[in-house]
Amino acid sequence: MMFLKIAWLNIWRNKRRTLITAASVFFAVLLAILLRSMTDGIYENMIRNIVSFSSGYLQIHQKGYWDEQSIDNTFEENKDLNKNLLNNPDVTNILPRLETFALASYADKTKGVLILGIDPEMEKNVNSLDEKVIKGRYLESINDEAVLIGEGLATQFKLKVRDTLVLLGKGYHARSAAAKYEVKGIIQLGSPELNNNIVYLPLQQAQYMHGAENRLTALTIVPNRVTQLNDLKSSILKNIDTSRYEVMTWKEMIPELNQFIEADRTGHYIIILILYVIVSFGLFGTLLMMTFERIHEFGILIAIGMKKRSLAFILLMESLMISLIGCLAGIAGGILVVNWFIKNPIYFTGELKEVYENYGIEPYLYFSGNPEIFIVQALIILILSGLLAFYPVFKMMTLKPVDAINS
Amino acid sequence: MGIILLIIPFMAMSIFQEPTAKEVVQKADKNIRGETSQAKMTIKIIRPTWSREMEMKTWSKGDDYAMILITSPPREEGTAFLKRKNEVWNWVPSIERNIKLPPSMMSQSWMGTDFTNDDLVREASAVSDYDHKHLGKETISGKECYKIEMIPKPSAAIVWEKVIVWIDAEIFLQLKAEFYDEDGELINILNSRDIKEMGGRKITSKLEMIPVDEEGYKTVIIYNDIVFNKEIKDEFFTTRNMKRLK
Numbered sequence: 073m074m075f076l077k078i079a080w081l082n083i084w085r086n087k088r089r090t091l092i093t094a095a096s097v098f099f100a101v102l103l104a105i106l107l108r109s110m111t112d113g114i115y116e117n118m119i120r121n122i123v124s125f126s127s128g129y130l131q132i133h134q135k136g137y138w139d140e141q142s143i144d145n146t147f148e149e150n151k152d153l154n155k156n157l158l159n160n161p162d163v164t165n166i167l168p169r170l171e172t173f174a175l176a177s178y179a180d181k182t183k184g185v186l187i188l189g190i191d192p193e194m195e196k197n198v199n200s201l202d203e204k205v206i207k208g209r210y211l212e213s214i215n216d217e218a219v220l221i222g223e224g225l226a227t228q229f230k231l232k233v234r235d236t237l238v239l240l241g242k243g244y245h246a247r248s249a250a251a252k253y254e255v256k257g258i259i260q261l262g263s264p265e266l267n268n269n270i271v272y273l274p275l276q277q278a279q280y281m282h283g284a285e286n287r288l289t290a291l292t293i294v295p296n297r298v299t300q301l302n303d304l305k306s307s308i309l310k311n312i313d314t315s316r317y318e319v320m321t322w323k324e325m326i327p328e329l330n331q332f333i334e335a336d337r338t339g340h341y342i343i344i345l346i347l348y349v350i351v352s353f354g355l356f357g358t359l360l361m362m363t364f365e366r367i368h369e370f371g372i373l374i375a376i377g378m379k380k381r382s383l384a385f386i387l388l389m390e391s392l393m394i395s396l397i398g399c400l401a402g403i404a405g406g407i408l409v410v411n412w413f414i415k416n417p418i419y420f421t422g423e424l425k426e427v428y429e430n431y432g433i434e435p436y437l438y439f440s441g442n443p444e445i446f447i448v449q450a451l452i453i454l455i456l457s458g459l460l461a462f463y464p465v466f467k468m469m470t471l472k473p474v475d476a477i478n479s
Numbered sequence: 480m481g482i483i484l485l486i487i488p489f490m491a492m493s494i495f496q497e498p499t500a501k502e503v504v505q506k507a508d509k510n511i512r513g514e515t516s517q518a519k520m521t522i523k524i525i526r527p528t529w530s531r532e533m534e535m536k537t538w539s540k541g542d543d544y545a546m547i548l549i550t551s552p553p554r555e556e557g558t559a560f561l562k563r564k565n566e567v568w569n570w571v572p573s574i575e576r577n578i579k580l581p582p583s584m585m586s587q588s589w590m591g592t593d594f595t596n597d598d599l600v601r602e603a604s605a606v607s608d609y610d611h612k613h614l615g616k617e618t619i620s621g622k623e624c625y626k627i628e629m630i631p632k633p634s635a636a637i638v639w640e641k642v643i644v645w646i647d648a649e650i651f652l653q654l655k656a657e658f659y660d661e662d663g664e665l666i667n668i669l670n671s672r673d674i675k676e677m678g679g680r681k682i683t684s685k686l687e688m689i690p691v692d693e694e695g696y697k698t699v700i701i702y703n704d705i706v707f708n709k710e711i712k713d714e715f716f717t718t719r720n721m722k723r724l725k
Contacts, residue, residue: 144529177576238574246524246531246591248555250571283554 075382079389089365090394093358097398097457098405100351104344104449105406109413111340112440115333116298119322121262121433124199127325128167128292129301132157132308135318137289138325143172143244146287147317156311157293162304165294167194170278170287174241174249176221176271178229185225186269187239189278192216198294201259201272208233208257214275218256224268226258233258239271239281247283262433299442348456356460359391363464370468371476384468391461398457399450406446413439500611500627504644506651508605511682513707515540520702524592527695533590536724542604544716548724555590559721560599567596570721577718586638593667593688593698597638608635609642619645619654620672639666650674652683665691678705 083090123129134147149168157166170189175182192211195201202210211220219237231237236252243249253273261267279285295304301321308319323330373383418437420428425435498506516539524531534551538544545562549555557572567580585597609629617626624645631637640663645655652674658667667690671683686700714720 144526238576240571240574240576240578242591245526245529248558248571248573248590250574250576252574 075386076389079386079393082386083390083393089358089362090397093355093362093394094398094401096351096354096358097395097453098401100347100355101399101402101450101453102405102409103347103351104453105402105446106409106439107340107344107347108445108449109406109410109439109441110437111337112442112445113438115337116440117436117438118333118431118433119298119329122329123322123326125201125261125263125266127290127322129295129298129322130293130305130308131320131325132291132293132312133289133318133320135314135316138318138320141171141289143242143249143282143284143287143289146170146244146284146289149286149288153291153312153317157291157308160304160307160311162296162300162307163293164296165194165198167191167198167292167294168275168288169290169292170275170282170284171289172241172249172278172282174239174271176225176229177238177240178231178235181229183225183228184269185239185271186266187241187271187273187278189273189275191275192272204259204261205257206260208255210257211272211274215277216256216274217253217277218274219253220257220259220272221255222267222270223258223260224264225270226255228268231255237271239273241282243282244284244287249282251277251281253277262429262431264430299444348452351453352456352460355395355457356463359460359464363387363467367471367476367479370471371473371479374471374473375477380469380471384465387464387468388461391464392458395454395457395461399454402453403446403450406449410439410441413437414441497613497625500613500625501606503625503627503646503651504609504611504629505606507644507646507653510651510680511653515709515711516678516705516707517709517711518702518705520700522590522592523699523701525695525697525699531591538711538715540711540713540716544711544713545599546716546721546724547599549590557724558590559724561716561718561721562599563716568718568721570718572722577721593690593693593696598688605629608632608637614643616648617645619647622654623648624654650681652681654683667691673701675702677702678707680707 132153134145137145154166157163168191170187172187172189174185174187176185177183190201190211191214192201193213196210205220206223208220211218221231221237226232229237233255235255237255238252239250241249259270259272261270273281279287293304293308295301301323305319305321312319370383374380417439420435420437428435516537518537520535520537522533522535524533532552533549533555536548536550538546543562543564545560547560549558557570559570561568561570567585569578569580570576571578580596586595588594589596589599609631612628612630614626614628617624625648627644627646629642629644631639631641638660639658640661641659643657643659644653646653652671654671656669656671657665658669660666667688670687670689671685672687673683673685674681675684677684682702682705684702688698688700690696
């Protein structure tokens with residue numbers, strides 16, 4: 073206890089030295105936090121943009137649906153299942169969907185499309201799908217006899233609002249699935265793949281067209297938080313009949329997006345690793361200075377009977393205290409800066425905006441407020457500075473008092 | 480004397496000689512084909528967890544013309560298929576469209592059954608598009624059959640590498656066929672059963688198509704009624720007539 077007090081007094085004996093060292097830790101933590109928060113923010117934005125309009129973060133299917141995505145592997149809408157899911161505190165909403173592939177035809181053109189049977193009301197409330205309509209109007213109810221089509225698809229077909237689109241696919245249990253619908257609106261989605269292929273159909277119409285009354289290919293689960301999906305998945309699995317249903321996260325359903333992020337993240341790890349190295353050298357420099365400045369003092373202390381081991385311990389405590397001050401300040405500063413950017417995301421303009429839009433992502437630079445980032449980054453820097461503090465300790469243990477006093 | 484000795488074995492050969500493989504196939508083909516035919520059939524799709532039944536009417540004339548009309552269930556009622564020479568048309572009443580099936584769709588499932596579009600409107604002739612070879616005799620459900628290997632001629636547009644057929648040696652009806660793909664693997668088995676007298680002929684009234692690698696899959700066609708050689712005009716087989724069929 074006494075050592076701690078001595079260490080505390082020691083670090084404030086030379087305020088400027090302490091503040092400089094603490095500041096170098098502070099900036100290291102702040103930089104690491106900002107870098108991670110920014111890259112994670114970009115990924116989260118990308119995931120949100122792509123995932124919400126395709127599979128959603130989490131989906132429930134009939135068991136075996138994902139391996140054989142056929143309309144025959146659908147399940148019946150089930151009130152008990154819905155209630156069960158909504159009872160989970162981490163689930164905010166569920167969206168029923170019927171997803172199939174079919175041929176769409178207009179005039180003399182025919183093309184394979186993705187048909188997504190949706191509940192227009194719910195998609196409006198959850199995904200603000202109605203805001204993506206650029207021409208015409210949004211669907212009214214699950215029974216509206218009309219479709220919304222992707223802007224890319226409309227361009228390929230040279231089709232306008234109020235034209236009639238013919239759909240031809242495979243129905244439930246070998247039934248025929250053929251229907252024609254008026255195009256009520258044209259919708260612009262970020263992802264080019266969706267934009268060029270999607271046909272939104274009100275759920276009941278989709279079910280009727282496929283002869284699959286009351287059947288769904290998936291229930292999309294809207295989670296409270298998007299970070300703890302695996303935990304949510306296992307808590308859902310505990311409460312449903314796993315012999316009938318399967319639960320999948322977007323990472324399992326859109327592995328290419330996840331792989332892209334993982335690959336990109338590896339690149340960022342290298343950058344952050346370089347950051348750690350630079351930070352370490354900076355810290356090391358200050359520690360070295362601190363030790364050499366006081367070598368005369370150490371020599372005298374040992375000469376008058378101070379134990380080397382105790383002195384080394386005090387030195388270690390000093391370094392750790394300084395790092396801790398720097399880290400806490402870094403977290404506080406990080407929270408302030410990140411929060412400001414979360415509230416005021418940077419809006420891209422010009423070329424960068426186009427690049428983002430081509431990838432199907434909103435042209436905003438978002439920051440991630442995931443608390444994990446703050447804790448992990450501060451801890452890494454703290455551990456680094458802890459390790460570096462062993463240099464003065466080592467120097468202390470090998471110190472020759474006579475040389476030190478004469479230095 | 481010497482001449483007679485030479486002639487007797489020759490005569491004996493021609494009297495007792497088995498019909499050639501081609502002749503057997505030709506006879507069997509003639510037995511189920513008429514100049515024209517009109518039939519009513521039931522088609523059953525059987526899957527491990529569900530099954531489905533459809534009723535249809537068919538008309539055919541020679542090798543060139545055929546028409547199929549689905550009469551039940553109500554969802555598909557009025558759907559019609561027309562074969563004219565090498566074109567296939569599909570009339571879908573719910574979208575009021577007549578679709579010409581592209582060649583790429585010919586090998587796809589017909590109405591969700593285990594038959595392909597091509598099976599239904601087969602362009603190939605069992606007689607002239609294949610080379611035939613005897614593989615001996617075998618017994619199928621108590622009847623003696625010729626087992627014949629049929630290899631498609633290079634010029635014929637046939638997806639199979641070979642087809643093996645079993646043809647009843649007495650009444651010349653095909654009782655079984657096995658279809659092999661280009662890797663020599665057995666893909667489909669077609670069983671023909673329930674020999675009945677219909678339309679003045681003996682025919683196998685129940686056909687079963689079994690895809691080998693799909694456990695529990697089967698499609699059954701049952702002939703309820705068939706009339707042979709009743710005249711049908713060529714004008715019957717038009718895209719315009721498809722929409723009016725009853």
